[in-house]
Amino acid sequence: MIRDQIRQIVTDAVAAAQGSGNLPSIDIPLVEIQRPNQPEHGEYSSNVAMLVASAVRKATGQKTNPRQLAQSIVDEIPVGELIGSVELAGPGFINIRLDERWLQGKVVEIIAQGSAFGAIDRGAGQRWQVEYVSANPTGPLHYGGGRNAVLGDTLANLLEAAGYEVQREFYVNDSGTQFQLFIESLYATYLQLCEELGGEPGRNVEIPEGGYQGAYLKDYAQLVRDMENGSLFHMEQSTAKDALRKIGREIVIRDIEEELAALGVTFDRWFSEKSLYDEGLVDKLLEQLTDEGEIIEKDGARWFLASKYPGNEKDEVVVRSNGAPTYFASDIAYHYDKFVRRKFDRVINVWAVDHQGHIPRMGAVMEALGVEPDRLVILLYNLVKLIRDGQEVKMSKRSGDFLTVREVVEEVGPDAVRFMLLTTSPERSVEFDMSLAVQRKNENRVFYVQYGHARICSLIQRATENGIVDPEVIPDDAAETVNLLTHPAELTLIRRMLEMEEQIELAVERLSPHNLTYYAEDLTKAFSAFYENCQVLHSDVPPALARARLLLCLAARTALSRVLNLMGMSAPEAM
């Protein structure tokens, strides 16, 4: 990465300055390389001289002049291939500018890298898992689940770009009370439907207290009938429900899968909670933890002694006094499976804020299982408030009266939904104004980015038709041709594109996919400015320069489509 190269050069310069006695030989922490706010300050800067000055003062009490120290470092920085110029500024900043020739040469490299542009090897050899959405399989996805899906999916994309081997997983809660209620509700709805369609009367089964009664249940019941030809109607209740557990699960999972696919979100694995019980892993672990004194019996229930561990105040029930395990019991087994069996180096669980209380308990579980707690990371995100026509869209899952991910995607479009949900940092709650998202397209920045991409494509298309460029082939003289790119707008665009690696690293480091949307805008802005200022296909433009600019366009298309793809959005050639 460029930043790392710069860091190395500055670090070497510091050592050289110390070696020649111009810089006090004092231990310095890792040299920091920043991105200055002002473009006049160059692409990179370092405050290392100020840090040295303060370290000297702390160690010896002597005052030194940071500008003087900085100068001694500047003197040792080789200007040449990568670095165009170095200057001393302000109280002792070292401002670094990249070499123009070097920048120009990068255009060809970007084109050559294609869809892999920006990839870094930060995660080489590491297997990470991202577990996201994991909504209860009891109906279509509630709108809020959309944010979870977008965050998890984009984060997984970013991790892959950063070199990690990533597994995307959806945990299916197909064994808890909620799923049971769903099955009961589906059964009742199914019977009603059969009666309406001319079945025998007298099978009055009500939707249970606290059950599900959304309109979708009727659709599901119809699907059950299609699959079973009404045979469940005559079965004995418990047999019918057993069968329904399987069919109902299949129907609801397929429904959720389709909704997510419409958002561009997919999974490598749908992990069944029930399977943890079926294979006896839950029991096995409860026994093991009991033997180890982590679980005790009290008041007829079995408790995991979470309070032994930091951050936890209370113990947690794993088996109720009625003998039924809580979700927490299977969670222990599930995470055992993730870390001990499947050996993921790290797992990121994407959770809504209302699950925050669960975090310390999971930390305790990790400790009890003897797994390094840092290997489990929770990405917590805040809720989404949906606004339509200036009013909050109220949603209640219980009554079934809620907007689904599918409906929102249909109304707004998948790219716009993703972009809007991605612009806000996860810990903040977000107001999603649907009316605005569809009507005022210029307020939705995703169109700006996609429009930029479409413009590039149209330009390249014309150039291809005129035989000026072949987008599939990098010409032999490309390296010399790009040296004609000296206009400030051209160089700014190249600089922006070269931020890609750092942006990916930053987003991965902070688990902040939203940074990407801002980068995408900046990148597009740089292209638009170039587009306005530098003609490409115009008789006044010398042919060589035109070809150079077309190469720049090819690189820009590469960069822009890469960002869009990372965010899970389409990069349209026309719109």
Add this chain to the structure above:
RNA sequence: GCGCCAGUAGCUCAGUGGAUUAGAGCGUCGCCCUGCGGAGGCGAAGGUCGCAGGUUCGAGUCCUGCCUGGCGCGCCA
């Protein structure tokens, strides 16, 4: 009551490994079409970074206290 998160321009939000003049979009007000897609470009106005202290040569960023809002503190998930 305790805990977690948020409070930055009229609005929606970036920026929080401390650092050179706090940014963007929208909105407002100016410019720019005898040029490749104007869904564009250039510029201006607009901010006591919730409040009060503290640490530091330097704080939107770190520490403490407070205010406001959201969420959490179940034998629910």
